[in-house]
Amino acid sequence: MPQMSPIWWFSLMIMTIFMLMLINNLIYFNILNISIKKKETTTSKNNWKW
Template sequence: MPQMSPMWWEILFLLFISFYIMMNIMLYFNKKNNSIKNNKNMMKHNKQINWKW
């Protein structure tokens, strides 16, 4: 098996991929939660506005 890469390359590659996936998952849920919070704040803000037309 002369074409095989060293084991530490594979480990580094797998660690990099796993960190990348985890980071993307965390960013996705963080943005999702922020958008929900922003929507709630907007709804509260909209209720407090007294429109005078």
């Protein structure tokens, strides 16, 4: 493995960091959307109370 070029290791590191950031963003926005939908449902239920 050490005979490989440093550019390959650098690209591998960048790809791993990029994938981690992407996964974190997807998880974060998924949780954010779920919480917003829950809030919308509760507010819509409260709006229809007489």
